[in-house]
Amino acid sequence: MATTTLIPCGDFKTSYGSDTTIFPTVTSRNFAILGVVLLLAAPAFLDRFWLNQLIQIGYLGIAALGLNILVGFTGQISIGHSAFFGFGAFASAWLNNRWGIPVWACIPLAALMTTAVGMVFGVPAARLKGLYLAIATLAAQYILQDFFARADWFTGGVAGTIAMPLELFGFAFDTDHSYFYVVLVYMVVMYILATNLMRSRDGRALVAVRDHYLSAEIMGINLTKYRTMAFGLSAFYAGMGGALYAHYLQFVSVEGFTILFSIQFLGMIIIGGLGSIMGSLMGTAFMVLLPELMQYLTTALSGTAIDQALNLREAVAFLREMAIGIVIILFLVFEPDGLAHRWKQIKAYWKLYPFSH
Amino acid sequence: MNAGTAQTTAMFEARDVSLQFGGVRALTDVSFRIEKGELFSIIGPNGAGKTSMVNCISGRYRPTSGRVYFNGRDITDMTPNHRASLGIGRTFQNLALFGHMTVLDNIMVGRHHLLKNNFLTGSLYWLTGARKEELAHRREVEEIIDFLEIQHVRKATAGTLSYGLRKRVELARAVALKPDLILLDEPMAGMNLEEKEDMARYIVDLNEEWGMTVVMIEHDMGVVMDISHRVMVLEFGKKIAEGSPEAVLADPRVKQAYLGEEDEEETAPSGTEQQEVA
Numbered sequence: 001m002a003t004t005t006l007i008p009c010g011d012f013k014t015s016y017g018s019d020t021t022i023f024p025t026v027t028s029r030n031f032a033i034l035g036v037v038l039l040l041a042a043p044a045f046l047d048r049f050w051l052n053q054l055i056q057i058g059y060l061g062i063a064a065l066g067l068n069i070l071v072g073f074t075g076q077i078s079i080g081h082s083a084f085f086g087f088g089a090f091a092s093a094w095l096n097n098r099w100g101i102p103v104w105a106c107i108p109l110a111a112l113m114t115t116a117v118g119m120v121f122g123v124p125a126a127r128l129k130g131l132y133l134a135i136a137t138l139a140a141q142y143i144l145q146d147f148f149a150r151a152d153w154f155t156g157g158v159a160g161t162i163a164m165p166l167e168l169f170g171f172a173f174d175t176d177h178s179y180f181y182v183v184l185v186y187m188v189v190m191y192i193l194a195t196n197l198m199r200s201r202d203g204r205a206l207v208a209v210r211d212h213y214l215s216a217e218i219m220g221i222n223l224t225k226y227r228t229m230a231f232g233l234s235a236f237y238a239g240m241g242g243a244l245y246a247h248y249l250q251f252v253s254v255e256g257f258t259i260l261f262s263i264q265f266l267g268m269i270i271i272g273g274l275g276s277i278m279g280s281l282m283g284t285a286f287m288v289l290l291p292e293l294m295q296y297l298t299t300a301l302s303g304t305a306i307d308q309a310l311n312l313r314e315a316v317a318f319l320r321e322m323a324i325g326i327v328i329i330l331f332l333v334f335e336p337d338g339l340a341h342r343w344k345q346i347k348a349y350w351k352l353y354p355f356s357h
Numbered sequence: 358m359n360a361g362t363a364q365t366t367a368m369f370e371a372r373d374v375s376l377q378f379g380g381v382r383a384l385t386d387v388s389f390r391i392e393k394g395e396l397f398s399i400i401g402p403n404g405a406g407k408t409s410m411v412n413c414i415s416g417r418y419r420p421t422s423g424r425v426y427f428n429g430r431d432i433t434d435m436t437p438n439h440r441a442s443l444g445i446g447r448t449f450q451n452l453a454l455f456g457h458m459t460v461l462d463n464i465m466v467g468r469h470h471l472l473k474n475n476f477l478t479g480s481l482y483w484l485t486g487a488r489k490e491e492l493a494h495r496r497e498v499e500e501i502i503d504f505l506e507i508q509h510v511r512k513a514t515a516g517t518l519s520y521g522l523r524k525r526v527e528l529a530r531a532v533a534l535k536p537d538l539i540l541l542d543e544p545m546a547g548m549n550l551e552e553k554e555d556m557a558r559y560i561v562d563l564n565e566e567w568g569m570t571v572v573m574i575e576h577d578m579g580v581v582m583d584i585s586h587r588v589m590v591l592e593f594g595k596k597i598a599e600g601s602p603e604a605v606l607a608d609p610r611v612k613q614a615y616l617g618e619e620d621e622e623e624t625a626p627s628g629t630e631q632q633e634v635a
Binding site: 016017019020193194196197199200201202203204205207208210211212214215216217218219220221222223229233275 | 436
């Protein structure tokens with residue numbers, strides 16, 4: 001328990017630099033690189049359906065990472081995350097449609113605009129905690145949702161808005177096969193940035209605020225600043241994810257960014273692991289792929305003996321929704337630390353096999 | 358009011374500090390000075406206001422009236438985080454480590470006000486010199502880890518450590534602030550004899566070799582009398598004595614307030630008897 005990683009025998013660190021790398025061992029780094037290389041090759045042999053799933057994991061994963069910085073690392077709570085995601089989507093489309101700024105620049109600019117909005121809604125966070133903060137962020141959710149529906153100039157109102165595809169040097173990333181690379185690059189970059197943040201001064205300060213805010217303040221950490229900043233950072237990631245979503249679908253409608261979507265983001269980081277960078281991605285993948293898995297199972301189930309015996313018929317579709325709920329509950333009961341923790345245990349098991357210590 | 362800059366040469370000065378919580382007077386007109394390089398102890402019975410006094414120094418509480426000065430500056434209205442950057446560090450009576458962080462990260466948090474990198478430069482790590490800065494500070498933090506002999510737990514999660522080790526990590530974190538004035542709130546509470554001896558040695562070393570001015574609250578009279586240069590005694594929020602350990606120990610009011618039982622055993626004949634009647 002004391003050490004979180006298993007360092008192979010004889011792998012001694014000889015400098016502080018080699019002790020603060022992102023990946024604890026060379027093998028783990030090589031595996032990560034291999035993973036990215038495999039993903040780079042993915043469009044060559046995956047069909048549109050799977051690419052779509054991966055793209056979804058990508059942009060939702062970026063937004064989930066933002067929420068994890070806020071909830072998992074800083075110990076705040078937000079149930080208005082999807083509103084920031086939506087704001088990023090609209091902002092990017094608006095910047096492009098209204099001002100003609102090229103899309104590649106709109107995406108980060110939209111993220112910055114979302115940051116500003118997030119900071120405004122983060123101001124109460126400096127004073128509120130726990131349930132009170134949850135309600136304050138709920139207000140953010142509804143205010144922004146209402147804003148989306150009414151601000152015709154910004155969002156196109158109830159009709160929604162068109163978002164142009166990303167173009168770079170005359171090449172339009174308007175297919176799943178090409179847009180996959182855009183999302184992949186953004187995702188890798190954002191995850192590396194977040195990892196770096198968490199191993200430097202301000203990342204530690206955020207965790208300190210979470211673990212013991214009184215002693216954090218005595219250690220010279222300005223609580224107001226860091227709590228507001230956490231909201232800003234979280235909104236930045238959400239806006240980035242939202243902008244990527246907008247230019248992928250090329251259409252943004254006001255209906256999508258509901259509180260249910262916000263709760264789904266919370267589900268992703270709880271399942272993935274609060275306070276874990278990679279956990280955010282694992283949880284997102286889980287939440288995106290779980291409905292597909294359930295779909296597959298229920299399709300396989302329909303028409304079988306079980307289906308006929310229980311007389312399920314249309315109920316099969318609802319079975320899927322229920323199963324998702326059950327899986328989440330099971331997770332909370334048996335693996336509250338999330339997939340990231342489970343993954344560590346699996347790694348430890350195989351590394352030590354067949355000895356248990 | 359404008360009593361400020363050059364008037365006082367003491368490292369720390371409290372002037373008529375009073376602290377009230379509703380009707381409860383935690384501190385009443387406490388004044389004292391701490392000179393640079395001193396090892397200053399505050400003692401007194403439970404509830405005497407020792408921790409309240411330390412909280413007034415570190416900024417956790419703001420005195421209801423009176424002022425506190427640090428290096429001649431009026432710091433009464435400063436936030437705790439600002440005071441940390443001026444060079445006031447502290448440990449807590451009840452452990453206040455960041456439980457889910459590693460020991461190393463806990464101590465690195467102490468470097469907060471000395472580090473320059475922020476969320477932007479920190480995120481870009483390699484490109485902005487943040488890495489170089491972090492590693493330079495890591496080097497200094499390792500000195501502290503060496504000094505307090507916690508090398509073996511450097512990568513352990515702070516929340517999993519034993520009580521004695523946690524106390525030591527907390528001290529390390531406070532030392533990492535590079536404070537000029539370090540406030541130790543019961544650094545030896547709940548420790549066995551051996552751990553106490555170690556801790557006393559660390560405190561003396563901090564004072565003599567690292568040149569820190571130490572303010573310590575401690576109940577173990579043996580330790581207090583052994584290592585303190587000066588002692589202040591509080592009772593019911595009032596200062597009842599201040600001076601060298603011997604002088605304080607000999608003070609009849611102190612005997613009555615704090616060391617009463619010992620006093621009976623010794624049965625000092627006349628002086629204390631009268632004091633007790635009065």
